[in-house]
Structure formats: C-alpha cells, structure tokens
Amino acid sequence: MKWRLKSAAPARLAVALLLAGAAFALPCHAQDGMTKPTVFAPFRADAPSCASPPGLKRALTFVQDNEREFMQGVRRGLSLAAKSRGMEFSVALAHNDPRKMIEQVDELRKAQVGAIVVAPVDPNSLGSALKKTILSGSYVGMVVPPPAITILNAPQYLTGKVLGAAAAQYITKRLKGKAKVVLLTHDSLQFLAPRFTAMRDALRLLPGVTIVADISHVTVTKDGGRDTMRKILLAQPNIDVVLGADTVVLGALEALREVGMARDDQFLGGIDGEAEAVAEIKKGGPYKASVSLASPIFGYALGYYSADWLEGKSVPKAIDILPHALTADNIAQYETDVSDPVAVFSDPPKRTRYLTMYGNICYDTRADFVNFPWSSEKK
Helix, strand or coil, rough: CCCCCCCCCCHHHHHHHHCHHHHHHCCHHEEEECCEEEEECCCCCCHHHHCCCCCCEEEEEEEECCCCHHHHHHHHHHHHHHHHCCCEEEEEECCCCCCHHHHHHHHHHCCCCEEECCCCCCHHHHHHHHHHHHCCCCCEEEEECCCEEEECCCCHHHHHHHHHHHHHHHHHCCCCEEEEEEEEECCCCCCCCCHHHHHHHHHCCCCCEEEEEEECCCCCCHHHHHHHHHHHHHHHCCEEEEEEEEEHHHHHHHHHHHCCEEEEEEEEEECCCCHHHHHHHHHHCCCEEECCCHHHHHHHHHHHHHHHHHHHCECCEEEECCCCEEEECHHHHHHHHHHCHHHHHHHHHHHHHHEEEEEEEEHHHHCCEEEECCCCCCC
C-alpha cells in the first residue's frame, strides 16, 4: 500500500521539525561528545568544508565571568574578530554568578545566536547548557574547561614552570637562596592546578625557601588577592616572593603597600600579562615578571574561527596559547603585538609564536565535540 500526502503542509512541518531538532538527529553517543582523552593531530586549515549550521544568526556573544583585565583582553580580541568578519557582537556578563551564566547560555541558544565564547564561573554546573548549545549547531569556544567545539588552553605546567623558574633564579641571585613565599593558587580549579604544581616543583629545589602561605581562591579577583594578603601579613609581615595570577598578585601588592611592607628587592610575579602588571614591571619595584597568555590574540582567534564555523568551514578542536615571560627587557614587543591582534593573527610566523592549533571539527562532525579536560601536555 502506498501512502500519499494530501498537501505540502506535512512535508513543510517535517522539514521544520528536522531543523529545529537537529541535535536529536545525531547518534545517541553524540550527547556527550569525546569524553576519552585524545591527542589531536595538528590543525589542517585546508580540511574539507561541510554544511553551514541552519537557522542561526551571524552573531557572536562573549559569556564573560567577570571584568578582570585578562578577560577584558579576550573581549577586545573577540570584538575585533567580529568586526573583521561581519558579525554582530555582544557581551553577557555574569558577575561571577554561576546560575546567571547558565541562564545566559540558555537564552542565547533559544535566540539562535550562532556563536558564543565562554569564560566560565563554574564549569561543572554549566556543562549541560553548553552541550545543548553545541548540539543545536552553535559554535562554542571555551577558555580552558570543556565542553567545547574549540577549547582554548595553555600548557599549564609549562606556564607555571616559566614563572617558577624566574622566581627561583631571582631568589638564588638576589636573595642569596632564602625567601618566604606566598602562593595565591587556583587549585580549586582542576584545569589550572598544574601551573601551581610547577611553581612548587621549582621552589622545592631551593632549601632556603619557605612557603608560608599556599591558598586557593574560588574566584580570581584583585579584591580577593588584597584581602587574603592582609590576613597573611598579620602572621607573616616579612614576605619576599608572591606568585599567582596577575589579578590576585596585584591585589597582594596593594596590601603590602598599605602597611609599608612593599620592597624593591621583593619578587612579585603573575600569570596573564595584564596591563597593570606590565605597567608595574616597567616602572620598577616589587613586581618583577608576568607570564603572558596574550588574551587579545587568542580572543581574536576564537572569534575568527567562530565565523568560519558559521560558514561551514572546518575549525580547530583545540588551541594552545603559549606562555611568554615578560620582563622589563622584552615588554615593548609584547605591547606592540597585543595592541594589534589582527596583525599578529594575519602573520603566520608571528601567530605561531603565540598559538598552536590542533584537530579539526565542523558542523557535520559536531558529535565529536571536546568533552574532556584537553591539554597539549597530556600524551
């Protein structure tokens, strides 16, 4: 027996349902993506294109955890990419509220925004909303944790090793091998913990070093660093070295200055290459080094690839942002590069100084999205 449609309406309805529920047309295993740690091959820029995601707006939103300088750098890079690729750009600022961020991601998916880049407040609680967004066809770029179409990470152990080695060298040469050290860590964020393991490993080689405080914060803010340092100074007023993210170390510097305990022979060092940290290094004083992760440059890269995704092109599954130790001797070139991320990304030799791309994924293969804590350091 043959069945006939009496009108075109049911056919149109079927097509509409297919597009609206594209995520559910994927295999069952696709709901979780790639959960097994995998080593990705180098990114192939010439990989075949596939279908463009249907029904999505050519728009990019930065789902931003807070307004610290590092994230403002990501924001600037994303906005420049959106402008250069003809995309609408907006920001959804969560103010460190994980519940608000979940609501924002859900709203963006329902509004059919084509691409989001996320700096998460609480990766665990956000995972379900992100997977739904990925399976609906939108591009999801993540700063460090999964799940993502493109996951951005740094070689975290190497990042911490660069800063730890600089501090150890300073202690050996300038402090005669002896120092009281404060570590303002983020061990509560498993994805960043290796950088602090590397710092401890570097300091452990110096018998004259005592780590007087090793404290992890849930959120990364300047106020948090200042308040924590105030408490540490009540018990340990003579501190020689402070290491952590730039934001919290800058807060610690404020606390030291408040009580007149900041000294030019101290070594304060951070990670992120924030503008205020760079300014402190340039003028001399306690702040001696910052490990740059060039957030405007990787922000531009994520925004650029989000536009490629919406055009049906293959994009990287993972991007390494390579750490660079900034000192008074090499800051000028760094400032030139981060002031113009478009020029850096457009120049392959310059780009490879900051970024390495891995793997390939496009809309048709989105079932293989990254859903494990990727790192280029894991072999």
